[in-house]
Amino acid sequence: MSIPTSHPFDFDPTYGMQLAQLQAIAAPEAPAGFDEFWQQRYRAALAIDPQPKLRHSKQRHDNWHVFDISYMSTGSFQINGWLLIPRSGRVRRGLVVGHGYGGRDQPEFEWPVEETAILFPCCRGLSLSASPKIPSDASGHVLCGIENRDTYVIGGCVEDIWLAVSTLETLYPWLAGHIGYSGISFGGGVGALAIPFDARIRRGHLVVPTFGHRELWLTLPTVGSAQSVQAYQERHGSVLETLRFFDAAIAASRIRIPMLVAPALFDPAVAPPCQFSVANALQEFNEIFILDAGHFDYAGSGQQNAILRDKIGQFFEVL
Structure with a gap:
């Protein structure tokens, strides 16, 4: 392992925890009405065309036809992004790829x-789907509508993923039953909420x-989006009542499909x-691939990412 030992942070990004301790952390108990809350939102999203x-996009690539794409999500929100179609072979499967809280300025061609x-x-409020109604920076976006579970922007972002699946099925009906999701950081959390x-x-x-x-998320020092929510909580009181309905661990406990998850020991x-x-x-039965670090450059990252890339290819090949 190559867990970083030198870093510029005034806290320990391992939080003093070894692998065995991390593997012992259980998901919190779901709040009453958790499943009904999400099932109702999904039914409403599924009814949207x-x-x-x-x-055709201005971007070009030897292996892909590149399209700029837009589709409608909940609340009549237009979501923008990119669609890649292989130049050779037929389209046999679909993949929705989420982004981190830094957003996305172009598609990834090396999948x-x-x-x-x-x-x-691009989820609502971020990058190509920016809106004057939603802050475009991570620290502001993560607070948008947080006062109430029905208005919290993260719920809308989950619906944007569901409507991305609807978009693939609308364009390519034969992909039904052959669609996967991949997401990193913010996209990983939103994906964990969307998938089950x-x-x-x-x-x-x-x-x-x-x-x-989320209970831990609100207490651990960080340079990420949780820092903004922690500061908000200090000023306005606990937001846990809302956040418990947006707990990726609680949602993940409901997932019943094959998953490949890559958590980090240092982040x-x-x-x-x-x-x-x-x-x-x-x-x-799901596979966990452990990274030495996340959101941080480290020795050996290239080798680990190459191994993970091979696993990703094998994982989605059977989709």
């Missing part, structure tokens, strides 16, 4: 998959997922105990 619109339509949506309530998603891949074990932006609460909540 995403009305996808495509146009280790073939014969796959890859949709890169959408049976159309058949495989999931999460890297250093956030939003796990200044998403506390490893919170990441492992998500990974640990999954069923035993």
Whole structure:
């Protein structure tokens, strides 16, 4: 292992925890009405026609046809992003790829998959889906609507993922039953919330997922989005009543499909105990690939990421 020993932070991004301690962290108990809350939101999202619109992108790639795409999500919110279609072979599977809280300024062309339509949506308020109604910076975005579980922006972002799946099925109806999801950090947390309530998603891949074990998330020092929420809580009182309904670990305990999850032992932006609460909540047949660090450059990162990349290709190949 190459866990970083030198760093610029005034706290320990391992939080003093060894692997065995991290693997012992359980998901918190779900609040009353957790499943009903998400099932109702999913039913409403499923009733929406995403009305996808495509146009050739200015971006070009040898292996992919690149399209700019937009579709409608809940609350008549237009989501923008990119769609990649392979230049060779037929489209046999679909993949929705979420982004981190830094947003996304272009699609990722080096995905280790073939014969796959890859949709890169920008969740509401972020990057191409920026809106004057939602702060575009992570520290502001994560607070938007937090006063109430029905208005919290993270719920809308989960719905944006569900409507991304609807978009793929609208464009390519034969992909039904062959759609997966992959997300990192923010996208990992949103994915963990989206996957258990959408049976159309058949495989999931999460890297250093956030939003796990919100009670811990609110207490551990960080340079990530939790820092903003912790400051808000100090000023306005506890927000845990809202956040418990957006706990990625609680949601992950409901996932019943194959998953490949990559939590980190060291991470200044998403506390490893919170990441492992998500990974640990999954069923035993899922694969956990442990990274030495997340949101931080470290020796050996290239080798670890290459191994993970190979696993990702194999994981989605059977989708």
